Amino acid sequence: MPVNITGKLPAVKALEKENIFVMTQERAISQDIRPLKVVILNLMPVKEITENQLLRLISNTPLQVDVVLLRTESYEGKHTPKAHLKQFYKTFSQIKDQRFDGLVITGAPVETMDFSNVLYWDELTEIIKWADTNVFSTLYICWAAQAGLYYHYGIPKHSLPHKISGIFEHTLCSKLNPIVRGFDDQFLAPHSRFTEVRREDIQKHPSLEILSESEEAGVYIIATKNLRHIYVTGHSEYDADTLHKEYIRDKEKGLNIDIPKHYYINDEVGKIPPMTWRSHSMLLFNNWLNYAVYQETPYDLSQLPQSEHKK
Template sequence: MPINIPDQLPAAGTLRKENIFVMTQSRAMSQNIRPLKVLLLNLMPKKIETETQFLRLLSNSPLQIDVELLRIDNRPSKNTPTEHLNTFYRQFEMIQDKNYDGLIITGAPLGLVQFEDVIYWDHLQTIMSWARQHVTSTLFVCWAAQAALKLFYDLPKRTRKVKLSGVYQHRTHHLCHPLLRGFDDYFLAPHSRFADFSTEYLAEHTDLDILASSEDAGVYLAATKDKRNVFVTGHPEYDALTLHNEYVRDVGEGMEPMIPVNYYPDNDPNQPPRASWRSHGHLLFSNWLNYCVYQQTPYDLNHFSEANFTKDDDSQD
């Protein structure tokens, strides 16, 4: 089944060219089924690029999904046309009385900024706390994962001396966990962050199930026992050229960045990079939608209650 997005959203054309089944809102209204309601809080500057990346991953599911786009505030954007934001994005105040099956909070280029210095920090905390009473499962990506660990576990910001950038090998743990269904023992995934997610640190200071980790990149995937909060410290949504574009940008700004690890053939930035993580990214999102959202959410979202969720119920398939 397809994702259901606004008819004129730029991502729709891109996804159709990739032979991804996109259903417009006008067609979806004629189908008498209960689609999943997924909210995407997009914190990235280039919102059109980011929304396309996440919609691509959400599309790989037999479920029909209604996607709503959310922005953190109404400040002007340097990278996204105002008309696009006004047309396709909602403010939190417009949706705060609704319930959702899933919420995705993207990363943000705030790796060297202290939480209390983030202009929308208080508002973001409000949204993450709201999700506990209004969302079945929330997926926190990269910087959002660090922000959620601060809010839910009071973990201080841990920053690496050198930015982690590249494609790293990860080992899966707890292969019977629903989020890891179909995973290989080892898989590749991209990272681009200053945040430090040490396996030992998270194991000592949280009760999270640590599901995948890397010797070089630390924890990659973790989840609460009830699967209502899922933390992804990397970027499975990235396109093949995203790390390249970030590298070129940093070089242009005189930052002298390290060449992204295990990304360019022969470690040569002049050669076209190759995406080696697509299958993993699609499988991760498919598992999240099925086992953390669809299998857990109430049929009638008006009857949403935290009591619906049990910590160790992995029996639903």
């Protein structure tokens, strides 16, 4: 949360140079407060696990957040009970006339397919287009980040010779962006994907900024300059055992994959490591909710400005 002090205090300029969020008393007095409205489009197969992971992060904030869970209408997976979906999830047709402060679009295990071959691609692009006028800021995770970059900018995804899976070290490319405020200069985060987006493709678009990357895993966090769209190519929300479960799943499918890198204790399959990315994940979601959503979204969502994508 911001420090609320008089704008005349000399420390204000010093704190702002350190990327500390300082709110002047004048702004604090005029600030309207209400619960944030956030919708989560859950594309993961086992939806209950992803719900727990994301709600754990979104709830770790002083802000009050009203969450709506959203599923695809054009495709229904087999790994989540229908009763659960019926009781707890909405479809796009049920919420498309509403407006939201934030949208989270999860990853999905479909990255080896062409976008157009994904069964719910048309519905997903309709939701992404809808978000430009009905959502203030969208956070895209893993495959969703690739899908969003492709839809908005035509940035392609590239197949990798081997799956990137493991816990990787990352560095900051921009220390002053609010999304990475408070991040360590080096931090860990999980990745799990067969494809990538490349730095040189992203740099062709002036409205995009690369905030963090990994020498081994590539580009990690990309954001539009106005923070209306945040693309995260990894899975900071993952639990300690998620990569293990995915590795076992892939092996049972007969896939020829290596064990996750920098993950198992002594590289012994099944020896789950301590969770070394929890604080990073908490901070990433807190920063998105606070700086990209809460501090910028209009109090009256009917006044929501349209998001523009300058290519």
